Amino acid sequence: MVRLGLFFSDRPAANVLDSGRNSPLPQHPTIGVSVNFNLRTILLALSLTSVAGRATADDSPVDFENDIQPILTRFGCNSGPCHGKARGQGGFQLSLLGFDSDQDFNSIVKEGRGRRVFAAIPDESLLLAKPTGGAAHGGGVRFSGTSSQADLFRRWIVQGMPRRIPDAPTLVGITVKPDSAVMVADATQQLQVTAQYSDGSERDVTSLASFQSSEAPLAAVSDEGLIRAGNIPGEAAVMGRFRSHIAVCNVLIPRPSLVPDAAYEALPRNNFIDGHVWDKLKRLQILPSELCDDATFIRRATTDIIGRMPTAEEVDEFLAETSPDRRSRLVDRLLENPEYADFWANKWVDLLRPNPYRVGIKAVFNYDHWIRQSFHDRKPWDHFVRELVTARGSTFRNGAVTLFRDRREPEEITTLVSQLFVGVRLDCARCHHHPFEVWGQEDFFSFAAYFAEVGRKGTGLSPPISGSEEFFFAGRKGVVRHPVTGEEMKPAPLFGEAPPTEGMEDIRESLATWLTSPDNHLFSQVMANRVWMDLMTRGLVEPVDDFRATNPASNAALLEALGNHFRDAEYSIPELIRVIANSHVYQLSSIPNETNEIDGRGHSRHYRHRHRAEVLLDSLSQLTEIPQRFAAMPPDTSSRQIWTHRTGSLFLDTFGRPDPNQDPPCERTGESTVVQSLHLMNSEEIYGMVTNDKGFVRSFAGQDLSAEETARVLYRRVFSRDPDSAELQLITERLNAEGAERRQVIEDFMWAMLNSAEFVIQN
Numbered sequence: 001m002v003r004l005g006l007f008f009s010d011r012p013a014a015n016v017l018d019s020g021r022n023s024p025l026p027q028h029p030t031i032g033v034s035v036n037f038n039l040r041t042i043l044l045a046l047s048l049t050s051v052a053g054r055a056t057a058d059d060s061p062v063d064f065e066n067d068i069q070p071i072l073t074r075f076g077c078n079s080g081p082c083h084g085k086a087r088g089q090g091g092f093q094l095s096l097l098g099f100d101s102d103q104d105f106n107s108i109v110k111e112g113r114g115r116r117v118f119a120a121i122p123d124e125s126l127l128l129a130k131p132t133g134g135a136a137h138g139g140g141v142r143f144s145g146t147s148s149q150a151d152l153f154r155r156w157i158v159q160g161m162p163r164r165i166p167d168a169p170t171l172v173g174i175t176v177k178p179d180s181a182v183m184v185a186d187a188t189q190q191l192q193v194t195a196q197y198s199d200g201s202e203r204d205v206t207s208l209a210s211f212q213s214s215e216a217p218l219a220a221v222s223d224e225g226l227i228r229a230g231n232i233p234g235e236a237a238v239m240g241r242f243r244s245h246i247a248v249c250n251v252l253i254p255r256p257s258l259v260p261d262a263a264y265e266a267l268p269r270n271n272f273i274d275g276h277v278w279d280k281l282k283r284l285q286i287l288p289s290e291l292c293d294d295a296t297f298i299r300r301a302t303t304d305i306i307g308r309m310p311t312a313e314e315v316d317e318f319l320a321e322t323s324p325d326r327r328s329r330l331v332d333r334l335l336e337n338p339e340y341a342d343f344w345a346n347k348w349v350d351l352l353r354p355n356p357y358r359v360g361i362k363a364v365f366n367y368d369h370w371i372r373q374s375f376h377d378r379k380p381w382d383h384f385v386r387e388l389v390t391a392r393g394s395t396f397r398n399g400a401v402t403l404f405r406d407r408r409e410p411e412e413i414t415t416l417v418s419q420l421f422v423g424v425r426l427d428c429a430r431c432h433h434h435p436f437e438v439w440g441q442e443d444f445f446s447f448a449a450y451f452a453e454v455g456r457k458g459t460g461l462s463p464p465i466s467g468s469e470e471f472f473f474a475g476r477k478g479v480v481r482h483p484v485t486g487e488e489m490k491p492a493p494l495f496g497e498a499p500p501t502e503g504m505e506d507i508r509e510s511l512a513t514w515l516t517s518p519d520n521h522l523f524s525q526v527m528a529n530r531v532w533m534d535l536m537t538r539g540l541v542e543p544v545d546d547f548r549a550t551n552p553a554s555n556a557a558l559l560e561a562l563g564n565h566f567r568d569a570e571y572s573i574p575e576l577i578r579v580i581a582n583s584h585v586y587q588l589s590s591i592p593n594e595t596n597e598i599d600g601r602g603h604s605r606h607y608r609h610r611h612r613a614e615v616l617l618d619s620l621s622q623l624t625e626i627p628q629r630f631a632a633m634p635p636d637t638s639s640r641q642i643w644t645h646r647t648g649s650l651f652l653d654t655f656g657r658p659d660p661n662q663d664p665p666c667e668r669t670g671e672s673t674v675v676q677s678l679h680l681m682n683s684e685e686i687y688g689m690v691t692n693d694k695g696f697v698r699s700f701a702g703q704d705l706s707a708e709e710t711a712r713v714l715y716r717r718v719f720s721r722d723p724d725s726a727e728l729q730l731i732t733e734r735l736n737a738e739g740a741e742r743r744q745v746i747e748d749f750m751w752a753m754l755n756s757a758e759f760v761i762q763n
Helices: 039-046 064-074 101-114 126-132 148-158 261-265 272-284 294-305 312-320 326-336 339-352 361-376 381-389 399-406 410-422 441-451 508-515 521-536 556-568 573-581 613-624 650-654 674-682 684-691 696-701 707-719 725-736 742-754
Strands: 024-027 034-036 171-177 180-182 188-190 192-197 202-204 210-213 219-221 226-229 234-242 245-253 454-458 470-474
Touching: 064 101, 064 148, 126 148, 171 234, 171 245, 192 234, 210 219, 219 234, 226 245, 261 272, 272 556, 294 312, 294 326, 294 573, 312 707, 326 339, 326 573, 339 361, 361 399, 381 399, 381 410, 381 508, 381 521, 399 410, 399 454, 399 470, 410 441, 410 508, 410 521, 441 508, 521 556, 521 573, 556 573, 613 650, 613 684, 613 696, 613 742, 650 674, 650 684, 674 684, 684 742, 696 707, 696 742, 707 725, 707 742, 725 742
Parallel strands: 180 245
Antiparallel strands: 024 034, 171 192, 188 226, 192 202, 210 234, 219 226, 234 245, 454 470
């Protein structure tokens, strides 16, 4: 018998097949429902003995959240490129990765007067016909009509498309097995994902899970969860995702050639850093490079700690030292140098300082001064962060409040604070559940509620001038509401416990206490990771402010130890720099050996990188003895001291300083470009610095020195080392050539040296 439901629907004007193949009739005057009727529907209906006969023998209830949504996620239907993007696809919109079950249910069952599902003939439902190829589909065939996924869709439609079945359990978590694996090249490993539910039941959801590898060249993973190891030694994290939950399998691929244990036991251990790195290299069967020479070390340490290349006099003094602790003593001297503060403050103004044309010149100048003075005062990092997130007062008197002048809404401050100080990128969670993490909208807006009561008094912003003074204080009004439910959100940290905000004069104090608490491991680890990246080229977590389970540290034990050391040293940045620079690992050569040629994250050698723009420009001024002049800055100002990136400098722009119109935080890239090479070769400014009559070359050319001594002074000045035999022979031949003009030869050599990779790249 054919059910009446073939022709009568309790959904208004339900379109049985699709709008191009049906002719809706007027609403029935008696029963109050619309009737859809065409010949094809009759023929299909009469061919059925019963609707139930279309289902399989398994008639167990199908739940939308537990059974249907995972299929949509597994096959990419609700992904960003498909129906999960901001405005959907083809008029059909789903929440990104299924974070909003109510929205998805309404889109499928109710939207468009129910045109996407047809209980009478499930296979004619657009929901099933599109992904199985029964109807034209821009996304192509996602699964076959005889698959288990198609069967679940049929059963759910036949059962009346319930939003939730009675007593349906809730997903509470997932596990992936194995959770770690050591694999050889080209080996395979199948992952199994198991879901745990609120009623204590478990279910194998491997076929419905999605998978992603953090390092596909090392360990690629198929859509079915099959890992295949590559030929590159290293470590990768393979994520299994089911609905809003994730689990990770850590995969290690060591070198096939074994290294004797005695080789690792013999390695030097200057401090705890070395032991953690050697342990990791032992697992990978990689040996570290040799120790770098003294000339390389002074150049590396000086550019890393105070942001310029060492002078010839500093090189002479250091290379003449014979004490065994000369390297650690050099690190101590550099950390006491006032240039340390300006260089490291310059890194943080990139991350904090806004556009003066938006916020106001005086406000940004004061903000820059507050940041720099904090580094000159060697302010502990926890004090710095507390003062910033609880800043009150006038933009003309307390530069720290400029943060709140620029980021005027709680949601805007939230993303910056969470990213910089706990390494959590909450941007995604503002609109939907984070696709690779545990954070959702409730987490985002509860965190944002800490900034809801920030009060302000003044005329506000009026770009491009915004010159007025503005005051910020702890107010008593202001709420943050959930964008979907409208619920007023109460302040809450991302994890752990924070002091209650009830009765607090400024609820931001609760946030500051939670942020800087010794129990907040991310606070210390994120800063330790950032300093490690500044000194070691690559962070233990990359990007440095993206801490999550699916982006694990390359050496988790070392990251934990660094964070603990930073915390125990009362959040002293100079002490953190000192312990890293004194490690044997920091002092390794950049020249690889046969075991570590392709190591990119184990820190088995020093990773070469291009010097920061300010390091190069200040070093050019130092080498040529021609100072730079910057608008709105006093004479003899270094580029590290510029208070805004709007100060013009073609050199700094070419070598990657942030766009002044870009919103902070601004992370720089260390890439070398053709434009940079062309600028060094063709810049009239650089040529003028080398050939200037008031510069170094003219005075040096007038000194009565032998060709060998000339070469030695020039190489120590530019490269912080002595010339090798081939270099010495070349400069000697040019200087002693018949008719050679001494000044011209020195100018040519200096220009060539400044254009070399050795000048631009740190070894």
